[in-house]
Amino acid sequence: MGAINYDILPKILKLNFDSDILRIIIQQRKRLVIHIRKEALLEITNFFLDELSYRFIIATGMVSDNGFEIIYHFSDDKNGYIINLLTELEESKPEIESLSNLINAANWIEREIHELFGIKFINHPNLTKLISDGNWKDNEFPYARKKGEIINPTGI
Amino acid sequence: MTTKTIIPIGPYHPLQEEPELFKLYCEGEIVKDIEWETGYNHRGIEKINESKTFDQVFFVVERVCGICSTSHPFAFANAMEEIAKVEVPDRAKYIRTIIGELERLHSHFLWVGLAGHFLGYNTVFMWAWKYREIILDLFERITGNRNNYAMFRIGGVRRDIPNSVIPEIKKVLDTLKPKADLLTGAVMDDPVIHARTKNVGILTKDDIKNFGAVGPTARASGVAIDVRKDDPYAAYPLVNWKVITSEGCDVFAKAEVRLLEIYESISIIDQCLTKMAHLKEGDILTPVKNIPEGMGFGRAEAPRGEVFHFVKSDGSNSPVRHKIRAPSYVNIATFKKSCIGQTIADATIILAAVDPCYCCTERMAFAYDYYSGKKIMNGIDLIRISHQKTNDLKMKM
Numbered sequence: 001m002g003a004i005n006y007d008i009l010p011k012i013l014k015l016n017f018d019s020d021i022l023r024i025i026i027q028q029r030k031r032l033v034i035h036i037r038k039e040a041l042l043e044i045t046n047f048f049l050d051e052l053s054y055r056f057i058i059a060t061g062m063v064s065d066n067g068f069e070i071i072y073h074f075s076d077d078k079n080g081y082i083i084n085l086l087t088e089l090e091e092s093k094p095e096i097e098s099l100s101n102l103i104n105a106a107n108w109i110e111r112e113i114h115e116l117f118g119i120k121f122i123n124h125p126n127l128t129k130l131i132s133d134g135n136w137k138d139n140e141f142p143y144a145r146k147k148g149e150i151i152n153p154t155g156i
Numbered sequence: 157m158t159t160k161t162i163i164p165i166g167p168y169h170p171l172q173e174e175p176e177l178f179k180l181y182c183e184g185e186i187v188k189d190i191e192w193e194t195g196y197n198h199r200g201i202e203k204i205n206e207s208k209t210f211d212q213v214f215f216v217v218e219r220v221c222g223i224c225s226t227s228h229p230f231a232f233a234n235a236m237e238e239i240a241k242v243e244v245p246d247r248a249k250y251i252r253t254i255i256g257e258l259e260r261l262h263s264h265f266l267w268v269g270l271a272g273h274f275l276g277y278n279t280v281f282m283w284a285w286k287y288r289e290i291i292l293d294l295f296e297r298i299t300g301n302r303n304n305y306a307m308f309r310i311g312g313v314r315r316d317i318p319n320s321v322i323p324e325i326k327k328v329l330d331t332l333k334p335k336a337d338l339l340t341g342a343v344m345d346d347p348v349i350h351a352r353t354k355n356v357g358i359l360t361k362d363d364i365k366n367f368g369a370v371g372p373t374a375r376a377s378g379v380a381i382d383v384r385k386d387d388p389y390a391a392y393p394l395v396n397w398k399v400i401t402s403e404g405c406d407v408f409a410k411a412e413v414r415l416l417e418i419y420e421s422i423s424i425i426d427q428c429l430t431k432m433a434h435l436k437e438g439d440i441l442t443p444v445k446n447i448p449e450g451m452g453f454g455r456a457e458a459p460r461g462e463v464f465h466f467v468k469s470d471g472s473n474s475p476v477r478h479k480i481r482a483p484s485y486v487n488i489a490t491f492k493k494s495c496i497g498q499t500i501a502d503a504t505i506i507l508a509a510v511d512p513c514y515c516c517t518e519r520m521a522f523a524y525d526y527y528s529g530k531k532i533m534n535g536i537d538l539i540r541i542s543h544q545k546t547n548d549l550k551m552k553m
Contacts, residue, residue, distance in 0.1 A: 028238045030387065031453050055381070056368050058486075060466050060479040073453070073466065080387030082453045105368030105486055131198045143203060 038087040061113040067091035098124035116143040205478040227458030229308035231465040235454025248312035248440040250432040253391040257421040262291040263459035276543035287335040312441035353408035357494040357506035368486045371461020376409035383457040395427040407509040501545040
């Protein structure tokens with residue numbers, strides 16, 4: 001598929017993944033945030049990479065009111081759009097399917113989110129610590145805290 | 157039984173945005189596998205920014221990287237202006253573009269010098285860094301700083317470039333062109349450099365897509381992605397320039413792309429200066445009172461590729477979440493593909509080819525015997541091997 005008409009992208013998505021898409025927010029011109037059910041992540045990412053030739057930029061982990069959020073950022077380099085998939089994970093069991101087997105670019109960032117937020121990526125080939133190896137306690141997640149909360153991860 | 161050797165390269169690189177340790181698993185001369193470790197200098201900037209005001213964040217992100225210190229504020233400003241929905245005055249757009257392109261110039265000169273050093277061309281190294289000084293002096297003239305220019309703020313720039321300085325800058329740019337010609341000639345016409353860099357460290361289009369690589373690393377494999385063209389910002393849509401690509405896929409192609417980009421950058425700055433001269437002096441800021449709730453996605457093309465900033469604000473004076481993705485984060489991952497099957501002598505130039513701010517290798521790298529753990533060589537030896545290979549080639553030709 002070459003250039004896409006962005007007026008009809010929400011329709012295309014609704015057509016293909018009707019029940020998986022919860023909400024589509026047009027944040028600004030050329031910026032879309034799509035709330036999806038986390039079970040549909042692999043399928044929609046596959047559609048983005050193969051059918052629409054999007055480029056995977058990065059993923060952002062966040063603490064939300066109900067647990068965690070992960071935003072996957074994709075770039076449409078032909079049209080200059082940034083398309084974001086937003087998934088919500090519950091606090092008690094933060095787990096989501098890994099994208100690393102689909103695209104290598106997701107490998108490191110999933111390891112990073114795993115160690116900073118404690119989110120588990122199912123089927124990740126090497127879910128070890130990426131940036132704080134050896135210096136942090138295993139069950140302390142430095143970014144997984146609400147604003148103002150203080151932790152002492154090094155135990156000193 | 158073949159002897160397996162681990163050659164670690166790293167971890168500390170003070171000039172680097174991401175300190176790293178590479179473990180090259182070698183059999184004889186051939187690199188069989190590569191592993192990567194990082195986090196030695198993890199400063200938690202993303203978390204720090206959550207306790208800073210939006211104006212303070214500019215100074216923090218400027219220090220993410222020492223070489224491309226403007227691209228992070230650039231991307232952050234783009235993200236913030238998306239949230240606040242402000243339009244930057246034209247004069248500020250031109251100034252931003254000039255600073256961004258001057259930075260690309262000095263970064264590319266720096267890379268050419270380092271690449272020359274790794275290949276054993278220390279004259280190229282000396283020349284390139286000497287000419288880079290001219291650009292840094294220009295920065296000092298315009299912004300007051302040789303690095304970390306502190307020019308950006310939400311809605312515009314902090315300092316104007318007075319019209320009276322424009323002829324002076326143009327004069328410096330004119331002196332840069334012959335220097336760029338000289339360096340391009342030195343690299344493009346040298347048979348030894350061709351022999352050392354052609355068909356070395358190949359990355360195909362599929363690899364680029366798989367690893368999500370950006371910038372000159374992607375463009376040297378024929379993937380024409382450039383945020384300046386794809387998702388135009390600042391004054392880039394207002395001037396004429398073209399995206400440089402090469403189909404070579406190897407280290408030579410990466411050098412070619414960077415060298416030709418020097419000319420494009422000079423041309424962009426020149427056009428910006430000409431157009432800026434007609435605009436009112438001092439009109440460089442759209443005041444922004446407060447930042448509403450929302451999400452902003454800012455991008456800027458750094459010398460090494462796309463910088464991506466994601467900011468979420470809740471209407472207060474500091475970000476709720478600030479995600480930074482530097483280009484080296486995705487470019488370094490390509491080593492897993494480009495290094496394997498190559499010789500150790502070529503590893504240094506392949507690692508340097510994606511420009512991961514590679515300055516202090518000689519003090520950091522040691523080779524250990526896989527079984528006895530005895531030190532056999534260090535970084536200086538690695539570069540010596542690389543120089544030796546160049547000398548051997550010179551003798552043959």
